[in-house]
Amino acid sequence: RVFCKKGCDSDGDTWEECMGECDEICYKDPVFKDRQWSAYIDRSPGAASYSEECFHACIAGCGYKFDIPPEKVNQIHPNRPSKPPPVTKPTPIESRPTPDSTKLITSDIPSTSA
Helix, strand or coil, rough: CCHHHHHHHHCCCHHHHHHHHHHHHHHCCCCCCCCCCHHCCCCCCCHHHHHHHHHHHHHHHHHHCCCCCHHHHHHHCCCCCCCCCCCCCCCCCCCCHHHHHHCHHHHCCCCCCC
């Protein structure tokens, strides 16, 4: 809802400018030129899925602002490549002791009580 409102309230005077502002609002970019690390202090959503949700909500707001038909709004996609899903490594299987290896050797235990 917040990002849709940002699209409605954008400073862009045209549909294209509004879409460009959605791109700036929703994706992390370096804050300082030539300093890639500064993208971490950008206030945009961090996760790729959040950025895409933000973009679509913002575009919906722009569409509302400029009376763009919903069919056309739904065809708009970010001009950024989507990140591939993270590669998950298989978890190693723990080796658990077998029931035979956990048996107590009774010869090691004294048979008398204290």
